[in-house]
Amino acid sequence: MPDAPGLELIRGEIEQDHPGAILDTGFEHGCASMSIDPAQLLAVLGWLRDAPGQGYRFLSSLHAADYLPAEPRFAVHYELLNRDRVERLRVKALLADPAAGPVAGEGGLRAGHGPSSTPLPRATRGRNGEEEQSNPLPEIDSCVELFPTAEFQEREAFDFFGIVFAGHPDLTRILLPDDYVGWPQRRDFPIGGEPVTFTYNERNYG
């Protein structure tokens, strides 16, 4: 991992080429991370990959996280790896929820799933087409061009968090069924409450 001063050096160099791209840097538990402006994601990732002396050419992992109730709420994490220097660097692109407003705050961390708690995503969700109109999704550029390994992982982040990766060649659900409605890894999505599809006993003996 780059140490804390090394991280600041990288930050300084990126700032020269792409002013305003780095919002924050952090160094905790021996791991370096930088928060970036999502609009300049590809510029920063491309710089880290190709700039001489850097060479973070391997994307170990791409995953999303939901920081509810913090704002901005979502983050896409890019765990970059420099295999020559054996250094890891986490690039975090923080994304606000465009559907926020009163809804996200009220939902809370452990929203119940009775009909009374209206702001649940489940209640407001329609079919895929309507959904995007009624509930806009956070959007970020896809990095599949830079790192082809991101293809499955971006689909996974879309599947579970509803983060749209613009420019992804095939942005469909990957682990959940295609007709599934909702973004289940979001923190305001309740655990449980899935309808039971095997109803034989219920029907015959219930």
Next chain:
Amino acid sequence: MAEAAEIKAPAANVSPAGGTAGGTAPEDALATGRGGGSPAATGPAAETTEVMTVNIGPHHPATHGVLRLIVDLEGEVVRDLKPVIGYVHTGIEKSCEDKSYWKVIPFVERMDYVSYFFQMEAYCGAVERLVGLEIPPRAKYLRTIFLELNRIHSHLVWLGTTALDLGAISMLWYCFRERDRILDLFEMATGQRMHTRYFQVGGVIEDIPLGFEAKLREFVAEMPVRVGQYQALLDRNEVFLSRTKGTGIVSRERLLELGVTGPLLRAAGEPWDLRKAFDYLAYPEMDFKIPVGTVGDNYDRYRVRVAEMLESTRIVEQALDALPDGPFIADDRKYVLPPRSELSTSMESLIHHFKLVTEGYRVGPGELYYAIESPRGELGCFVLADGSAKPARVHFRDPSFVNLQAFRDMSTGSYIADMICSLGMLDPILGGVDR
């Protein structure tokens, strides 16, 4: 399809009666250098230029789990391929958010059900680093022993099932015989044959029992002999060689682009192993080599994994020789259960025990990605802590999931039979892919 026109030329000048192997093989299959073996398509099928989309799976014995493949076939040649996954998705990552930290361990073990110790290590290691808990040396060595035993176990399952796909049924019995001995060892030390929940945050839950060391040494002495027997069965087996040599080649650069790690990458000649690259557990003190291949075909993948079994055996032996005395779990009562014997005499221990079992421990806000070398490649665990007693997010970067993306490159342009071989050599565990 655009490719349909290109294939017409080689297929057209083949007489249906010309039955020798390779004669009717389309250019792509020949370009991979296979020197015959399984008969290529003859008769009416050879003249077919129509692309047919065939569904394979999800319930097919050769897909090593619940994997569905949508394959575009032109005769017997794979033109395009799309894996469809998610059939055994169980929402483990979501469920983890509703469990206290120590209850997550048995959950994550069940993702990749062949290498459960690795998931435990990735998760426990991540939490230990988040709370800043140093594990005692004996625990490091014990973990190393069990991880490497698990690696041998995983490769044995792979070797047995893949050789079975290629028609070598006796390999399955021999491999599962040794696998059973490893499971016996697991059972002896942990009480469970699979999903042992042996690693804890802070160390391991119990010390190894009396007699375990002797039994393990017996196994370690025998394993190289057994590996020699596997090689004697396969290395000069004409069917096995002609089906693995020269098939499923993907270049090292492409594999790196696709994020492929583990034996697949090493078979292509890239000596990348997290056990050497990063400093974790007792690996820095171990003397072992990283087997690498040269061409990156299925045969190299086989050789690399078999060589890894021997290297893992060496690591187990060294770790056993150097196993330090001392505690097997950290002595931090805020995170580690107090010894059972103290509960009846010490009020404080009882309180700690009660708090740990009911609420669990809290982890201060933070996030961490911790990656280790699993039998299939880089297994990473991302833990996001929000200060409560439950993780806010547990994400696994499963090597099977990422490696599966290379399957299209491995199979396009090859025969469907080679695709089955490549899938076996890819060694995906669908429980890990779907989580």
